[in-house]
Amino acid sequence: MDEDGFGLSTAQVAIVGLGLMGASLAMDLRGHCAGIVGVSRSPETLDYAIEHRIVDRITDFDSALDCDLLVLAAPVRTIIKQLQKICDLPSAIRSKRPTVVVDLGSTKTKIVHAMQALPSRFDPIGGHPMCGKEIAGIRYAEPGLYRDKTFVLTLLERTSPRALALVREMIGVIGGVPLVLSPERQDALVATTSHLPYVIASALMRTALSKGDDQLWTAAASGFRDTSRLAASDLTIMIDILLTNREAILDALKDYRAELDALTTLVESGGEEALRAALSPAQQQRARLFK
Amino acid sequence: MDEDGFGLSTAQVAIVGLGLMGASLAMDLRGHCAGIVGVSRSPETLDYAIEHRIVDRITDFDSALDCDLLVLAAPVRTIIKQLQKICDLPSAIRSKRPTVVVDLGSTKTKIVHAMQALPSRFDPIGGHPMCGKEIAGIRYAEPGLYRDKTFVLTLLERTSPRALALVREMIGVIGGVPLVLSPERQDALVATTSHLPYVIASALMRTALSKGDDQLWTAAASGFRDTSRLAASDLTIMIDILLTNREAILDALKDYRAELDALTTLVESGGEEALRAALSPAQQQRARLFK
Numbered sequence: 001m002d003e004d005g006f007g008l009s010t011a012q013v014a015i016v017g018l019g020l021m022g023a024s025l026a027m028d029l030r031g032h033c034a035g036i037v038g039v040s041r042s043p044e045t046l047d048y049a050i051e052h053r054i055v056d057r058i059t060d061f062d063s064a065l066d067c068d069l070l071v072l073a074a075p076v077r078t079i080i081k082q083l084q085k086i087c088d089l090p091s092a093i094r095s096k097r098p099t100v101v102v103d104l105g106s107t108k109t110k111i112v113h114a115m116q117a118l119p120s121r122f123d124p125i126g127g128h129p130m131c132g133k134e135i136a137g138i139r140y141a142e143p144g145l146y147r148d149k150t151f152v153l154t155l156l157e158r159t160s161p162r163a164l165a166l167v168r169e170m171i172g173v174i175g176g177v178p179l180v181l182s183p184e185r186q187d188a189l190v191a192t193t194s195h196l197p198y199v200i201a202s203a204l205m206r207t208a209l210s211k212g213d214d215q216l217w218t219a220a221a222s223g224f225r226d227t228s229r230l231a232a233s234d235l236t237i238m239i240d241i242l243l244t245n246r247e248a249i250l251d252a253l254k255d256y257r258a259e260l261d262a263l264t265t266l267v268e269s270g271g272e273e274a275l276r277a278a279l280s281p282a283q284q285q286r287a288r289l290f291k
Numbered sequence: 292m293d294e295d296g297f298g299l300s301t302a303q304v305a306i307v308g309l310g311l312m313g314a315s316l317a318m319d320l321r322g323h324c325a326g327i328v329g330v331s332r333s334p335e336t337l338d339y340a341i342e343h344r345i346v347d348r349i350t351d352f353d354s355a356l357d358c359d360l361l362v363l364a365a366p367v368r369t370i371i372k373q374l375q376k377i378c379d380l381p382s383a384i385r386s387k388r389p390t391v392v393v394d395l396g397s398t399k400t401k402i403v404h405a406m407q408a409l410p411s412r413f414d415p416i417g418g419h420p421m422c423g424k425e426i427a428g429i430r431y432a433e434p435g436l437y438r439d440k441t442f443v444l445t446l447l448e449r450t451s452p453r454a455l456a457l458v459r460e461m462i463g464v465i466g467g468v469p470l471v472l473s474p475e476r477q478d479a480l481v482a483t484t485s486h487l488p489y490v491i492a493s494a495l496m497r498t499a500l501s502k503g504d505d506q507l508w509t510a511a512a513s514g515f516r517d518t519s520r521l522a523a524s525d526l527t528i529m530i531d532i533l534l535t536n537r538e539a540i541l542d543a544l545k546d547y548r549a550e551l552d553a554l555t556t557l558v559e560s561g562g563e564e565a566l567r568a569a570l571s572p573a574q575q576q577r578a579r580l581f582k
Binding site for chain 1: 470476477484487493495496497500502504507509512513529530533540547548551559561576578580
C-alpha cells in the first residue's frame with residue numbers, strides 16, 4: 001500500500017477470462033484484495049467460478065472496467081480485441097476512476113501496442129507469467145500455479161510507478177518472480193523457449209501419426225511423453241501465439257532447422273568424436289539447467 | 292519353474308554392467324533367484340554395489356559366463372563387443388553349462404546379429420526394456436524402474452522356449468510388460484519414439500545455446516524443460532544408439548523434417564484454419580495418449 005492508501009488490499013480486482021490462468025490467479029488473490037469479480041463468455045465457467053467461490057461475483061465486461069485492477073486473462077487475440085473494445089466504450093471513457101490494466105498473454109508486442117491506445121484513465125502494463133499446463137480451463141485451476149515462476153512485465157512509456165507497484169504487489173502475493181523486459185525482447189526469448197518447443201512437439205506428434213502404426217504408441221515411453229507434451233496444448237491459445245509472434249517464431253525455427261540439419265549430417269556421416277563434440281555442450285547445459 | 296526344476300528361483304544370475312538399468316534390475320531380482328553376481332569395469336561401482344547389497348558378490352567377465360542367466364546391461368556397442376568376446380573365450384566354449392543370455396540394449400538389429408554367433412551352449416534372446424532416466428549410473432538405480440513398462444523381446448531362430456520362458460519369468464518378477472517384436476521392427480519403432488526425440492531435444496538445446504543470452508534460461512519454463520529433457524541423456528549410451536540404429540533414425544529424421552517444414556510454412560503463411568487443421572490431430576492424439 002502506498003502513502004495514499006492505494007494498494008492490493010484495498011483494490012477491487014476484475015479478472016476477464018476465467019480459464020486456467022485467470023481462475024488460478026483468483027484463487028491466489030483471495031483474501032489479499034478488497035474483492036474479485038469475474039468475467040467469462042461461458043455460462044458453465046461462471047457457474048463453476050461461483051459454485052467453487054473462485055470469484056466473489058460475476059459481471060459483464062463493461063461493468064468490470066469499473067475496478068482498480070483489471071486483469072485480462074484470455075488468449076492473446078481476444079485480449080487485443082478487448083483492449084480495442086475499451087477504446088470504443090463511451091462508459092469506459094466517461095468514468096474518472098483510475099484503473100490499472102495488466103494482461104497474462106504469452107506474446108507482448110502486439111498487446112502492448114494495443115494498450116498504447118487506451119483512454120487516459122487506464123494505466124496499462126503488459127504481463128506474461130511463465131507457467132501453465134497443457135490443459136486449459138477453470139477445472140484445472142489451482143492455487144500456487146504462479147509460485148516461484150518468472151512473471152515478465154513489459155512497461156509502456158505511459159505506465160505509472162503506481163501501476164508497476166500494484167502489479168509487483170500482486171506478483172508478490174502469488175509468489176511469482178518479476179522480470180522486466182521490453183516486449184520485443186520477451187517475444188524473442190519465449191519464441192525460443194516456449195513457442196519453438198510447441199512447434200517441435202507438434203511436428204513430432206505428426207511424424208508419429210504419419211506412421212499409421214498403433215504399435216508405435218506401445219513403444220512410446222517417458223522420453224516421447226515429455227518431448228511431445230506441448231503438442232497437447234490448447235489450440236486456441238497456441239494459434240493466437242503463433243499468429244501474434246510470427247516473425248520471432250520463424251527466426252527461432254530457422255535457427256532450429258539449421259541445428260537439426262547439422263545433427264542429421266553428423267548421424268549420417270557417423271563420426272563418434274564429432275557427434276560427441278556436437279552433443280556434449282547441449283548435454284552439459286541441460287544437466288546444469290534443471291536439477 | 293519348468294518340469295525339470297529350471298526357473299528363475301533356482302537360477303544363478305550374472306549382470307554385466309551395473310549402471311542405472313543393471314543395478315535397478317538386480318534390486319528387483321533380489322529374493323527371486325538363487326544368487327546375483329555383478330560385473331563392472333568401475334571399482335567405484337563395484338564398491339557401491341557391494342556396500343548397498345545390490346549384488347551378492349562381484350566377479351570378472353569370464354567367470355560371470357558360468358551362470359544360468361547372463362544379463363548384458365552395458366551400452367549397445369559394449370554389449371556387441373562382449374558378445375564377440377564370448378565367441379573368442381576358450382573357457383566359454385569348453386563349459387557344458389547351458390546359459391540363457393539376454394541384453395538390455397536400446398537397439399536390437401546389430402546385437403541380435405552378434406548373438407547369432409554365440410557358442411551353442413548359450414541360448415540368446417534380445418531385450419529392450421522401455422524405461423530409464425536421463426541420468427546414468429548405479430547411484431540412480433531404484434527398485435520398480437521396470438514396473439508397468441514395456442519390455443521388448445527379440446527372438447532369434449535359435450532362441451529356445453526355455454530361454455523365452457526364463458526371461459518372461461524375469462520380466463514378470465520386475466513387473467514389466469513383455470512385447471515380442473522383430474529386431475528390425477523394434478528398431479524402426481524406437482527410432483521414432485525415442486531416438487528422434489533425443490535428436491530433437493539436443494537440437495533445441497543447441498538452438499538455445501546459440502543465442503548466447505543468459506536471460507533465455509530465466510525464460511525457460513516447464514515447456515522447455517520437458518521438450519529438452521532427453522538432451523541431458525548419457526552421451527556414451529546415446530552415441531552407441533545413434534551409431535547402431537543409424538538408418539532407422541535417419542528415416543525418422545527425414546519424416547520429421549518434412550513435418551517441421553510443413554508447420555513452418557503454415558506459421559509463415561498465417562492461415563488460422565490451416566494451422567488448426569494441421570495441429571488438431573497432433574493435439575487430440577497427444578491428449579488421448581498420456582492422461
